[in-house]
Amino acid sequence: MIQGVRTMTKDTWVVGLADLGRKDVEVAGGKGANLGELVRAGLPVPAGFVVTAQAFIRALEASGLRDELRDAAALGGFDDPDRLEEAAGRAGDIISRLEVPKDLKSAILAGYHGLGEWVAVAVRSSATAEDAEDTSFAGMNSTFTNVLGDDDVIDAVRRCWASLYAPRALSYRASQRLVEEPALAVIVQEMVDSERSGVMFTADPSTGDTSRLVIEAAFGLGEVVVSGEVEPDTYVVDKEGPTLASVRLGRKDVEIRRGDDGRDERRDLTPGRAAEQVLTESEVLELARTGLRIHAHYGQPQDVEWAASKGQWFVLQSRPITTMG
Missing domain, CATH: 3.30.470.20 (ATP-grasp fold, B domain)
Known part of the structure; x- marks a missing residue:
């Protein structure tokens, strides 16, 4: 287990990959759940943890922005490029005002520091609807590679959250008639210096x-x-x-x-x-x-x-x- 990362409970905001499995999509998103499954199967997966979908909701509620963001994303008319850009722009402005609560920030950084000292990481979005049998959000949400340092890790997590409301993601969600409030988990993994x-x-x-x-x-x-x-x-x-x-x-x-x-x-x-x-x-x-x-x-x-x-x-x-x- 990564130092600083707790075993999962319903209120956990940061979960080690080894504590996840394929059934944990609602917590870790499709990508995060599958990575946990691979770790459990003994496959060579880089060390890491997941900032859960519940952590994203926690950040929205602490900032008082949840209702405002929901309204912005539900503007409708997503077959109209202008309306789509307007909705995405409003959502992006709201996310830019989101402050990561101190307790959540501490949990994320505890997980990051547990990976080692001054470790480069990949910070990857993992949507809770991603890679489901009837939907495919693959590639629609953001990934950031070779992220270094506390401030950049927190910023990359926030930017992953923002990608949930990018025009392409909003349009696809509307085309699939996904009306539930979206949520996003974020994976933080030790970066492989890929040759x-x-x-x-x-x-x-x-x-x-x-x-x-x-x-x-x-x-x-x-x-x-x-x-x-x-x-x-x-x-x-x-x-x-x-x-x-x-x-x-x-x-x-x-x-x-x-x-x-x-x-x-x-x-x-x-x-x-x-x-x-x-x-x-x-x-x-x-x-x-x-x-x-x-x-x-x-x-x-x-x-x-x-x-x-x-x-x-x-x-x-x-x-x-x-x-x-």
Whole structure:
């Protein structure tokens, strides 16, 4: 257990990942609940904790802004871009006035300090409706990487809360007729200084073939893969064995790495480096075995985000594959 993080009760505002499981979506959001599930399954997940959805409500109530924010988000007309921007703008102004209560701030910083001294962290939104079977908020709420120091951690948590009311999130919520008051948990995890990273599908998403596993890989942080900024290498693996079925090298022109100041640094890669193969065959198969463990644990095809640093593999996220050919 992370020092300073309590075991979960109904009033807990900060919960260690090891105390969470897949049924805790209302507390930790979809992403946070799944990370806890992966920790419990013994998979290599970076250390961290969740600022619960209840903590967000606590902050709103302490600031006296809950009703005002609810009214702003319910302006309606979300098929009208102007009305949508107005609603998002009003909600953003309200969130900017939100002060994190002292007791909640102390709980968050106790969790952060429990990760170590002057630790860079990733601060990631985890919506309570995220990755549900009939909705997909993936990518709509904010993530901040290489966050350092008490003030920046608290600011990143607040900015994650604000992303719950961004135009895209408001529009999607309205299109799905989600009328309940939204809530957002926030994950704070030790930052992996990713040398290589990417995504792994435990079934082929383009064909629906469940006998194969597909890995996409690039240099640096996986943001460049998820955002489509680079063309990653693609490795197709036959699960029987497993054995490597095919390799297609991509063009990885940029990478994002931790700079000397501890912050994200975007670097252009030389043509030679951009054309290099990211993973060896043995590494592909080692990573594939981790994917097979995750698939077996959940019992259905998974979309997994992974990273490699200093000879270690890390699982950053796992969720069901939402579309398959």
